[in-house]
Amino acid sequence: MNNINLNDQVKHLLNDNRALPADPKEERVVMWKVFRDENAAMEYSHHILLEPDQRLVGGHGTDSVGDFYWLGVEVADLAAWGNSHAIQLSDPFEAEDPKVQGRGFGNELH
Secondary structure (H helix, E strand, O other), X not given: OOHHHHXXXXXXXXXXXXXXXXXXXXXXXXXXXXXXXXXXXXXXXXOOOOOOOEEEEEXXXXXXXXXXXXXXXXXXXXXXXXXXXXXXXOOOOEOOEOOOOOOXXXXXOO
8 A cells, every 4th residue: 555545544544533432342442552643643644564464543532631642552353363451552642631641551650
């Protein structure tokens, strides 16, 4: 797939008003990353490599800090993908404290 088609597809995803995965196991979204800037999300999309049974998902929303954009990977079969405890691999900000970067779920602040 060429970059023009990929860019169009990603722009379409980012224009969708879609909340972050509320139930990643149910939604089969194994990894996502959040951005405050749409251009950063576009750039990141060029570095995502998908397997045949995976697809790119994402959207945009607003929280108490402002607008955000997110991209993630949805898998066809969560059990075949692997350990469901490793679903959330990258969360670049903490909603309550935007200065906290990359903690992910279950990690304590140090």
